[in-house]
Amino acid sequence: MRISKIRYYYPLGLFIALFLDGALSDTFAGNFFNSNSTIESRLFLLWIVMSVFFAEVEHPYFWAVTIGLTFDLFFTGIIGPFFMLVPLILYLTKVMYSFFTPSFIVVLLIYLIDIALFTLLFYWINVLIGFTSVSLASFISGTLGPTLAFNLAAFVILYVPIKGLMELASR
Template sequence: MIRFLPFAIFILLFILESLFVELFPVRFLTDGHILVPRFLLAGILLLTIYGTKKQGIWYGLLFGLTFDIVYTEVIGIYLFMFPLTAYFVSKLMKILQTNIIISTLVVLLGIAVLEVLVYEMNYLIHITGMPFLQFVNLRLLPTLIINFIFLIIFVYPLKKQFEKISEQIA
C-alpha cells in the first residue's frame, strides 16, 4: 500500500494543476502574465530530495510522458525534462544541506531550469516567438511566485510523507 502512495500523490498533484488553471482567475489579477503551476514537478523534485534519486527519475519519466500526452503537441519535451531536472536536483543536493529552506530554493531552481529549457525548445522549433526578456517578465517570474506559494504550504507535509515512504521501502 505504501508503495502506491507517491503515485496517488502525483496523480492528485497532476489533477490539482489542471484545476488551478481552470479555476484560478488569472485574467482578473494580472496584465497578461502567465501563471504556470508546476505542482507535479515540485512533488517529483521533493521526492528526489527526501526519497531516492531513482524514485524521482522514474516518476519523472512516467509523469513527463503523461504530461506530454495530455497537454503538449510535441511528445518528448517533458518526458525528457522531468527526469533530467530530477537528476540535476539530486546531484545539487549532494553538495547542499537537506533542510526545508534549501529544498524549497532548489525546487524553485529546478522549476526555473525546466521553464527556461522548455521555452528554449519551443523557441527552437518555432512554437513560440516570444523574446526571452518578455518570457522572463510574463511567464517565468509569475510561475516562480505561484510555485513558491505552493511550496510554502505543501513542502512540509510532502517532506514528511516522502521521508516516511522512503523509510518503509528501505
C-alpha cells in the same frame, strides 16, 4: 521483509500533483493566463524535488519519464519536451542534493532553480520549433517571474505536509 508505503504513495502523489496542476490552470485560467502574465503551476516538480530529499523512491527515472509522457499526451496530445525535461530535472536535482544537507531553505532554492531551468528550457524548445516568438525579456517578466512567485507560495504552504507524508511513508 517490510515494503515501504512510499512505493504506492509516490506515484499516486505524482499523478495527483500533475492533474492538480491542470485543474488549477483550468479553474483559475482567467488569473493564470492574461495579457500581462502567465503562471505555470509546477506541483509535480515539487513532488519530485521533495522525494529526492525525503524519500527512498524505487525507479525514480521511470516515474519521471512516465509523468513527462503523461503530461505530453494528456495536455498536448503529442510526445513532446516534458518527456525529456522531467528526467533531466530529476537528474540535476539529485546532483544538487549530493552537495547539501536538507533544510527548508536548501529545498526551496533547489525547487526554484529547477522551476526556472525547466521553464527556461521549455521556452527555448518552443522558440526553436517556432511555437513562440516572445522575446526573452518578455518571457522572464511575463512568465518566469509569475511562475516562480506562484510556485514559491505553493512550496511554503505544502512543504511541511509533503515532507511529513514522505517521511512517514518511507519508514
